[in-house]
Amino acid sequence: MIQTRVLEELGLSKREIQVYVTLLKLGQTTTTPLIRSSHIHPSKVYETLDRLIGRGLASYTVKSNKKYFQASDPQSFVSIIQSKKQELQQREKSIHALIPELKQLQTLTESKINIQIYEGIAGLKNVYERIYDRLGKGETQYIIGAPKLVNEKMEGFLLDWHKRRIEKGIHCKYIYNSDARKYGEKRTRMDYSEVRYLPSEIITPMWIEIFGNTVSIGHIKKTGAVMLLIEDKEIAQGYLEYFSVLWKVSTK
Known part of the structure; x- marks a missing residue:
C-alpha cells in the first residue's frame, strides 16, 4: 500500500494521486482503461489529467488521432519540492524587506509601557525569535528559574536557537531550577x-527573562504555555537587579 500522505502534503488532491498512481501501473494508456482502473467518473478523469499535466506529473502523445497518457517519472516530485523551496525563499526575502516598514508603524514610545501576551509553544518560539532579533553581539539575555518542562517541550528548537545566538555573539546567563540540571549542563558547555x-x-513552572528593555514572564504546564512581555526600561532594570541578587546566592 502506497503511503499517499506525503504527496498530499505536496498539494496533490486524493483524486490526482489516484490517477497518477493508476497511470504508473498502466503505463502509456488511453482514458478508457484509466477510467476503468481508477473508478473515477470520466469527466473527473479528464479534469484531473489536465491538472497533472499542468503540474508536470503526466504527459500525452497522439497516435492515430487518439491521446495516450502516461505518468511522469516519480523523480518529478523532487523538482516540485525544489520549486516550493525557491518560492519559500523568495517569500522569506519579501518578508525581511517588509519588516522594517511594519516596524515603523508601531506606535511604541519610551514613556509608554507595552504589554503583550503570547500563548502556546508557538508563542514561546516567537518570543525567542524576538530576543534573537533584539539583542546584538556582546549583549546578554538573563533568565531566572529556567524550568525543566520548557526544555523538555522545546529542546530541539532551543538547541538550534542557541547555535544561532552563539554565531551572533549573544551572551546568556541562566539561573536554572535544580531539577533542570541536565539541560543546564548542556548550556554550560556552550560558548x-x-x-x-x-x-x-525552589522549583517553579514559571520563569523570567530579561533582554534589553524587555522582561518576559513565562508559565508552562503539560496542557499549555503562556508568556507575558513587558517593555519598559525601568521595569527591566528592576528585574535585572533582582537577577543580580539571585545570581550571587545561586550555585554552580
Missing part, C-alpha cells in the same frame, strides 16, 4: 553561556 542553579527547595 557565551554561564549557568547557576536555584536551591533545590
Whole structure:
C-alpha cells in the first residue's frame, strides 16, 4: 500500500494521486482503461489529467488521432519540492524587506509601557525569535528559574536557537531550577553561556527573562504555555537587579 500522505502534503488532491498512481501501473494508456482502473467518473478523469499535466506529473502523445497518457517519472516530485523551496525563499526575502516598514508603524514610545501576551509553544518560539532579533553581539539575555518542562517541550528548537545566538555573539546567563540540571549542563558547555542553579527547595513552572528593555514572564504546564512581555526600561532594570541578587546566592 502506497503511503499517499506525503504527496498530499505536496498539494496533490486524493483524486490526482489516484490517477497518477493508476497511470504508473498502466503505463502509456488511453482514458478508457484509466477510467476503468481508477473508478473515477470520466469527466473527473479528464479534469484531473489536465491538472497533472499542468503540474508536470503526466504527459500525452497522439497516435492515430487518439491521446495516450502516461505518468511522469516519480523523480518529478523532487523538482516540485525544489520549486516550493525557491518560492519559500523568495517569500522569506519579501518578508525581511517588509519588516522594517511594519516596524515603523508601531506606535511604541519610551514613556509608554507595552504589554503583550503570547500563548502556546508557538508563542514561546516567537518570543525567542524576538530576543534573537533584539539583542546584538556582546549583549546578554538573563533568565531566572529556567524550568525543566520548557526544555523538555522545546529542546530541539532551543538547541538550534542557541547555535544561532552563539554565531551572533549573544551572551546568556541562566539561573536554572535544580531539577533542570541536565539541560543546564548542556548550556554550560556552550560558548557565551554561564549557568547557576536555584536551591533545590525552589522549583517553579514559571520563569523570567530579561533582554534589553524587555522582561518576559513565562508559565508552562503539560496542557499549555503562556508568556507575558513587558517593555519598559525601568521595569527591566528592576528585574535585572533582582537577577543580580539571585545570581550571587545561586550555585554552580
